[in-house]
Amino acid sequence: MIRWIELDRAQVPDGGGELRLMQRGAEYSIMADGGIELMNSRLSGSEEALARLAWERIEGRPSPRVLIGGLGMGFTLRAALAVLPPQAQVEVAELVPAVVAWAKGPLAGLFAGSLEDPRTSVHESDVAALIAGARSGYDAILLDVDNGPEGLTRRANDALYDAVGLARAQAALTPGGVLAVWSSAPHPRFSAALRQSGLAVEEVRTPARKGKGGAKHVVWLARRR
Numbered sequence: 001m002i003r004w005i006e007l008d009r010a011q012v013p014d015g016g017g018e019l020r021l022m023q024r025g026a027e028y029s030i031m032a033d034g035g036i037e038l039m040n041s042r043l044s045g046s047e048e049a050l051a052r053l054a055w056e057r058i059e060g061r062p063s064p065r066v067l068i069g070g071l072g073m074g075f076t077l078r079a080a081l082a083v084l085p086p087q088a089q090v091e092v093a094e095l096v097p098a099v100v101a102w103a104k105g106p107l108a109g110l111f112a113g114s115l116e117d118p119r120t121s122v123h124e125s126d127v128a129a130l131i132a133g134a135r136s137g138y139d140a141i142l143l144d145v146d147n148g149p150e151g152l153t154r155r156a157n158d159a160l161y162d163a164v165g166l167a168r169a170q171a172a173l174t175p176g177g178v179l180a181v182w183s184s185a186p187h188p189r190f191s192a193a194l195r196q197s198g199l200a201v202e203e204v205r206t207p208a209r210k211g212k213g214g215a216k217h218v219v220w221l222a223r224r225r
Contacts, residue, residue: 004029007106010098021102028073028107030099038147041110042209044075046182046217047144049206051079053219054140054180063087064139067172069127069160071099074111076144076182081117090119093127095145100124128160134172141169141179148183148218149190161190166197166222173224183218184208194222 007021017033028041039047051068058064064084068076071094080090094100100122103111114120123130127145149161159165161181169179179199181190186203194201199222208215 008098008102010096012096016095019096019098021106023106028110030072036147039072039075041073041107044073045207045210046219047072047075048079048210049204050142050144050180050182050219051076052083053204053206053221054142054178055080055083057178057221057223058139058176061139063089065089065137066091066140066142067127067130067134067138068092069141069143070094070145071103071122072144073107074103074114076142077120078112078114080142081114081119084119086119088119089121090117091130092120092122093125093130094122095124095126097124128157128165128168131160131165131168131172136172136174136177138172139174139177141172141177142182143180144182148185149181149187149220161193163193163197166193166199170197170199170224175224177224179220179222179224181220181222183220186218191220194220197222198225199223200225 002025004022004024007023010019020031022029030038032038066080071092077092146157150158191203202221204219205216206219208217
């Protein structure tokens with residue numbers, strides 16, 4: 001059996017604990033405290049669906065501006081670039097500088113040149129700050145910063161999902177723009193909060209792996225009316 005090897009560790013700012021980058025053969029994993037796996041290079045289906053489903057709801061916009069919260073292993077970024085037009089702008093907010101370094105180093109093969117795409121810009125900052133500073137600035141906001149709509153790696157992330165955070169996200173969207181949120185599991189309280197926010201909400205179950213078998217994750221798609 002091939003053993004997991006730890007490649008690097010990184011601290012999450014503001015007391016968010018520690019991330020570990022692990023490798024087992026050609027497989028990579030990013031884990032949080034307590035051995036909780038945040039992402040795995042073999043499970044990219046739902047992260048890719050996050051970008052695809054959001055684009056399907058704003059398709060036709062010639063120069064869309066998209067904000068992705070969480071760089072991760074680049075699956076959402078790559079999927080977004082695959083469907084977005086040449087005039088699109090894709091901003092990625094990543095709070096942990098080491099994750100950006102991993103993307104340019106041991107995980108570069110997974111990113112497949114997406115960081116060098118002229119449509120891509122990466123901000124080493126909190127996605128909440130970019131959302132708060134935008135007014136009708138984004139056609140889509142894609143959030144995959146935790147294992148779901150609560151601050152698992154960093155308690156401050158809770159503010160993305162409460163009533164105030166949802167109001168800020170709505171204000172940051174263009175009319176008809178979409179907020180897309182990824183989760184490893186259903187979250188009834190967040191579903192209720194979305195519906196109470198005034199956004200038009202869809203909840204989609206999507207396979208964790210490419211294809212139709214196995215576990216399913218959740219993507220919420222909430223459109224500004």
